Amino acid sequence: MAQMNMTQALNSAMDVMLGRDPAVVLMGEDIGYFGGVFRVTDGLQRKYGAHRVLDTPIAEGGIVAAAIGMAVNGLRPVAEIQFADYIYPGFDQITSELARLRYRSAGDFYAPVTIRTPCGGGIRGGQTHSQSPEAVFTHVCGLKVLMPSNPYDAKGLLIAAIEDDDPVIFFEPKRLYNGPFDGDPAKPASPWSTHPKGEVPEGHYRVPLGKAEIVRPGRDLTIVSYGTMVHVAAAAASAAGLDAEIVDVRSLVPLDADTICESVRKTGRCVIAHEATRFSGFGAELLSVIQEECFWDLQAPIQRVTGWDTPYPHAFEWEYFPSPARFATAFRTVMEPA
Amino acid sequence: MNAPAAGPAGREHGLALLRGMLRIRAFEDRCYQLYGERKIRGFLHLYNGEEAVAVGAMRALDAGDAIVATYREHGHALARGVPMDRVMAELYGKQSGCSRGRGGSMHLFDVAKRFYGGNAIVAAGLPVAVGLALAQKLRREPAITACFFGDGAVAEGEFHESLNLAALWRLPVLFLCENNRYAMGTALDRTEAETDIAAKARGYRIDAAAVDGMDVFAVEAAVGRAAAAIRGGAGPALLELRTYRFRAHSMFDPQLYRDKSEVEAWQRKGPLITLTTRLKAEGLITEDDFRRLEAEASAEVDAAVAFAESAPWEPVADLARFVYAERSA
Ligand SMILES: Cc1ncc(C[n+]2csc(CCOP(=O)(O)OP(=O)(O)O)c2C)c(N)n1
Ligand SMILES: [Mg+2]
Numbered sequence: 015m016a017q018m019n020m021t022q023a024l025n026s027a028m029d030v031m032l033g034r035d036p037a038v039v040l041m042g043e044d045i046g047y048f049g050g051v052f053r054v055t056d057g058l059q060r061k062y063g064a065h066r067v068l069d070t071p072i073a074e075g076g077i078v079a080a081a082i083g084m085a086v087n088g089l090r091p092v093a094e095i096q097f098a099d100y101i102y103p104g105f106d107q108i109t110s111e112l113a114r115l116r117y118r119s120a121g122d123f124y125a126p127v128t129i130r131t132p133c134g135g136g137i138r139g140g141q142t143h144s145q146s147p148e149a150v151f152t153h154v155c156g157l158k159v160l161m162p163s164n165p166y167d168a169k170g171l172l173i174a175a176i177e178d179d180d181p182v183i184f185f186e187p188k189r190l191y192n193g194p195f196d197g198d199p200a201k202p203a204s205p206w207s208t209h210p211k212g213e214v215p216e217g218h219y220r221v222p223l224g225k226a227e228i229v230r231p232g233r234d235l236t237i238v239s240y241g242t243m244v245h246v247a248a249a250a251a252s253a254a255g256l257d258a259e260i261v262d263v264r265s266l267v268p269l270d271a272d273t274i275c276e277s278v279r280k281t282g283r284c285v286i287a288h289e290a291t292r293f294s295g296f297g298a299e300l301l302s303v304i305q306e307e308c309f310w311d312l313q314a315p316i317q318r319v320t321g322w323d324t325p326y327p328h329a330f331e332w333e334y335f336p337s338p339a340r341f342a343t344a345f346r347t348v349m350e351p352a
Numbered sequence: 353m354n355a356p357a358a359g360p361a362g363r364e365h366g367l368a369l370l371r372g373m374l375r376i377r378a379f380e381d382r383c384y385q386l387y388g389e390r391k392i393r394g395f396l397h398l399y400n401g402e403e404a405v406a407v408g409a410m411r412a413l414d415a416g417d418a419i420v421a422t423y424r425e426h427g428h429a430l431a432r433g434v435p436m437d438r439v440m441a442e443l444y445g446k447q448s449g450c451s452r453g454r455g456g457s458m459h460l461f462d463v464a465k466r467f468y469g470g471n472a473i474v475a476a477g478l479p480v481a482v483g484l485a486l487a488q489k490l491r492r493e494p495a496i497t498a499c500f501f502g503d504g505a506v507a508e509g510e511f512h513e514s515l516n517l518a519a520l521w522r523l524p525v526l527f528l529c530e531n532n533r534y535a536m537g538t539a540l541d542r543t544e545a546e547t548d549i550a551a552k553a554r555g556y557r558i559d560a561a562a563v564d565g566m567d568v569f570a571v572e573a574a575v576g577r578a579a580a581a582i583r584g585g586a587g588p589a590l591l592e593l594r595t596y597r598f599r600a601h602s603m604f605d606p607q608l609y610r611d612k613s614e615v616e617a618w619q620r621k622g623p624l625i626t627l628t629t630r631l632k633a634e635g636l637i638t639e640d641d642f643r644r645l646e647a648e649a650s651a652e653v654d655a656a657v658a659f660a661e662s663a664p665w666e667p668v669a670d671l672a673r674f675v676y677a678e679r680s681a
Binding site for chain 1: 393394395444445446453454455456458459472473474475504505507508509510535536537538542543544604608609665666668671672675
């Protein structure tokens with residue numbers, strides 16, 4: 015085991031895969047020579063060469079398109095889109111080609127592409143460096159969608175994504191790169207070395223797709239969340255004095271409805287939290303699944319804690335960001351006696 | 353560089369250009385300092401070294417023309433006449449900012465100046481400029497559209513789609529490529545098979561030339577000629593303005609991709625030094641003039657900072673405004 019932050023864990027995942035599988039190729043803007051704007055690919059071009067770690071022009075459509083062709087022809091490309099906010103020039107290739115190739119060719123062809131991209135706020139990125147567009151991609155059948163909340167899962171899920179035969183959109187909550195974050199920007203940042211999930215094996219291991227994790231068992235209510243919000247939810251629940259069971263979804267598609275619903279059946283109360291905008295957010299899907307499966311066990315209406323239905327405002331990041339205070343409101347509603 | 357030699361048309365002309373460039377330099381240097389003081393937060397891209405491009409170009413354009421800029425656009429906004437205090441307030445995130453503090457450094461807008469925004473998405477401004485120009489043509493306006501973008505933007509599909517549409521429909525649009533040799537940490541020849549950007553434009557049958565972007569007179573003359581031709585119905589044009597950014601890409605850039613000596617060599621032929629030396633050599637200005645303009649620029653920046661400091665924040669309850677129109681059809 016080693017101590018790693020999320021950046022190092024992701025780097026280690028790619029290092030392991032580049033070393034094990036000659037089909038793995040990394041590509042993206044400023045990822046090789048420069049090491050990536052968040053240093054996630056630092057040193058990998060030096061170690062494996064420019065034919066394994068490719069610097070690309072600023073051309074997200076071209077990056078995704080080339081990755082599809084490479085993947086169809088036997089490679090396992092891992093493409094970085096520098097910020098999730100820049101993924102849209104590649105959106106046509108992702109939805110119309112990458113997601114549908116297997117279905118369209120009735121299984122003859124497929125493209126095991128992994129697209130890594132940093133998402134979320136908390137670094138004062140403003141409107142164009144803070145988005146959480148996961149629901150845009152979970153709505154496209156044929157794509158798998160992951161979002162880890164800690165270094166251990168980040169490495170294991172990224173390895174699993176690269177080895178998976180389907181295309182994966184892999185979101186990296188950028189606020190978590192250097193440490194867990196409980197939602198209070200005024201507090202000094204705590205590093206991953208203070209967190210058990212900062213312990214990461216150096217070699218190969220997988221965290222399976224389609225498995226949620228109960229990060230904390232509890233009896234009062236279930237909080238279903240992923241990414242940065244997992245940590246904020248835990249802090250908010252303990253501040254409210256609630257014994258919350260916290261489910262880290264990790265894998266949005268495929269979704270582990272069993273783990274989520276088993277928890278909600280047990281507690282009878284549920285809050286769903288994500289940083290993305292509320293309307294048609296992934297929380298709406300979670301809520302539907304839980305309602306369908308757990309309706310007769312619910313003691314109160316399910317609540318959602320989310321970002322606002324606005325772009326991320328530049329100066330009011332922490333008002334937009336789903337704060338512990340916003341959780342407290344949801345807790346009050348969901349904890350009302352039945 | 354195929355433009356004929358251009359120069360100052362007299363003392364007032366020289367002073368105006370120098371004033372414009374000194375304002376931007378003083379503004380950017382203060383932004384750098386304010387960033388260190390955490391008054392300005394988030395992403396910040398400074399324009400030091402490229403002042404001659406914005407100042408020369410804006411002087412050659414008309415007040416009615418439409419401007420589309422990049423995320424490195426403080427200089428474009430200031431040269432266009434967006435009030436400095438409102439630009440500074442925007443960087444602070446205050447309600448008195450030119451975009452109510454909603455956008456910050458990369459998203460400056462000003463409808464009165466027909467300044468259609470900075471844009472943080474590389475190359476996203478080009479298609480917007482094409483649309484603006486098409487509207488100008490269909491509505492028979494005398495105005496044209498000028499669109500700034502970086503050398504990095506030419507790799508995006510939007511660049512190619514935009515050039516083709518502009519040429520196909522003979523639109524009144526002037527593409528201004530600020531070639532500062534790097535896109536973030538990547539030198540142009542690492543990402544472009546054809547590094548001659550003007551040659552790319554010619555491939556779309558667009559009139560194109562490379563210009564010394566460190567020489568404000570050359571920029572002004574080239575933009576003036578191109579704008580006149582476009583206004584006369586000649587169709588679109590592209591100018592590749594060869595320039596250099598003196599500071600880091602953003603505030604988080606260790607600059608491992610270039611040598612200090614390269615930066616210093618460019619600084620020695622920087623646009624302000626070149627202009628000042630020339631105006632003095634031609635006897636158009638004195639050292640006192642220079643000092644006075646510098647002091648004026650610095651005073652204007654002081655006033656802008658004071659304005660931003662005392663400006664109000666937007667009420668949080670208002671932050672949901674402007675997602676949609678306030679009145680539905
Ligand atoms: C669509 C998109 N992809 C990637 C980025 C990330 N990015 C921001 S600036 C930049 C470099 C742009 O370089 P250039 O166009 O030369 O402008 P300069 O910074 O040199 O002024 C990149 C890649 C972005 N903003 N938008
Ligand atoms: Mg550039």
